[in-house]
Amino acid sequence: MFFFGGEFPGTEIVPRLYSVHILLLPALIAALIVVHMLLLVYHKHTQWPGPGKTNRNVVGTPFLPVYLAKTSGFFFLVASVIAAMSAIASINPVWTYGPYRPDQVSTNAQPDWYMGFSEGLIRMMPGWEINMAGHTLNLGVLIPLIVFPTILLAIGLYPFFESWITGDKREHHLLDRPRNRPVRTGLGVAWLSVYFLLLIGGGNDLFATRFHLSINTVTWFIRIALFVVPLAAFLITKRICLALQSRDKEKVLHGKETGTIRRLPHGEYVEVHQPLSPAERRTLTVHEQYKPLDPGPAEDANGIPHQLSRRERLRTRLSRGYFEPSAQVAKPTREEVRHNEEEITHSIEH
Numbered sequence: 001m002f003f004f005g006g007e008f009p010g011t012e013i014v015p016r017l018y019s020v021h022i023l024l025l026p027a028l029i030a031a032l033i034v035v036h037m038l039l040l041v042y043h044k045h046t047q048w049p050g051p052g053k054t055n056r057n058v059v060g061t062p063f064l065p066v067y068l069a070k071t072s073g074f075f076f077l078v079a080s081v082i083a084a085m086s087a088i089a090s091i092n093p094v095w096t097y098g099p100y101r102p103d104q105v106s107t108n109a110q111p112d113w114y115m116g117f118s119e120g121l122i123r124m125m126p127g128w129e130i131n132m133a134g135h136t137l138n139l140g141v142l143i144p145l146i147v148f149p150t151i152l153l154a155i156g157l158y159p160f161f162e163s164w165i166t167g168d169k170r171e172h173h174l175l176d177r178p179r180n181r182p183v184r185t186g187l188g189v190a191w192l193s194v195y196f197l198l199l200i201g202g203g204n205d206l207f208a209t210r211f212h213l214s215i216n217t218v219t220w221f222i223r224i225a226l227f228v229v230p231l232a233a234f235l236i237t238k239r240i241c242l243a244l245q246s247r248d249k250e251k252v253l254h255g256k257e258t259g260t261i262r263r264l265p266h267g268e269y270v271e272v273h274q275p276l277s278p279a280e281r282r283t284l285t286v287h288e289q290y291k292p293l294d295p296g297p298a299e300d301a302n303g304i305p306h307q308l309s310r311r312e313r314l315r316t317r318l319s320r321g322y323f324e325p326s327a328q329v330a331k332p333t334r335e336e337v338r339h340n341e342e343e344i345t346h347s348i349e350h
Contacts (some may be wrong), residue, residue: 044056044057044058044173045058045060045173046173046174046175047059047060047173047174047175048174048175048177048283049174049175049177049282049283049286049287050279050282050283050286051278051279051282051283053174054174055170055171055172055173055174056173058173111202111203113199116198116199116202116203117148117152117194117195117198117199117202118144118145118148118149118198119144119198119201119202120197120198120199120200120201120202120203120204120222121143121144121148121198121201122140122141122144122145123201123202123204123219124198124201124219124222124223124226125139125140125143125144126140127140128140155191158187162184162322164315165315165318165319165322166290166319166322167293168290174286176287177287178241179240179241179244179245179248180241180245180287180328181241182237182238182241182242182245182327182328183238183321183322183327185237185238185241186233186234186235186237186238186241187234189233189234189237190230190231190233190234190237191230192233193229193230193233194226194229194230197222197225197226197229198222198226200218200222201218201219201222204218204219204222238327242327242328242329245328245329246329248284249329249330249331249332251276251284252276252281252284252285252332252337253332253336253337253340254273254340255273255274255275255276255340256273256274256276257271257273258271258272258273258274259271260272281337285331285332287331289323289328289330289331290319290322290323291323292316292319292320292322292323292324293315293316293319293320295308295312295313295316
């Protein structure tokens, strides 16, 4: 044991360490804020497309006084809500329950949102078992708790997967409107449908009792829906995105509806359209559209058939599925926009 100044070490070192920790915590927070701001300057913020916005800049409101006023307002709103909840809400009011009765405890336990899909998949899985190396392997537990969460974690690799398909390795800080990426949006909605179905499966007992259904009916409904609903969600979402793209293209070419009806000299009635502003037009047309990969010529200069590797063939097929004409609506060209602007101006003037 070591002594300092003839006293027991705990009498003076502990207060000093406590004071050092009190000083280190604010310094650590300040340092992390500085690191955060440096990373923010380096990586930039994502932003919706618009006039003057590119992948190399950030267009927004200034810190003083706009952003500071907004954050101060949010602070007071949150503080007021917390104060109101602390004044009128009771957390675990045990005095209203009476004495503890073990025989009256319910078992109405339901999984949380972050484990609901695994619980639902466990309840939906048939009682499959296989024998491996002399041991019984329960697939009803292995797939929901090991295999499916692993697939879930692999979803984080999707940006790299799409980058491999497009061959685009650039940094992107402009957000894509969901309608302009129909396949990606459809896959996202399909995954959400799987999650919500499994979440319902995790509470199949409550759905059965609340709606007076057979629990077997609920279970089989979820089992079948897991194979039908995601596909239907993908196709419907993709079709909606394509319809919204067509609407944007129509708006860029023909302008906004004004509700004004005019009669032409030859007796025809037409609705007058108003041209979009340059800012509105840029917002609707600034997104990039990739083209399907070209597999190249069937033969080379010597007449030898050109053979693609399996990896390249897969990439070409996926590219066609993502970016073929049926998977996206082509943006209007400048000539089309200019020609329609002249027609709109002529209809307004006459």
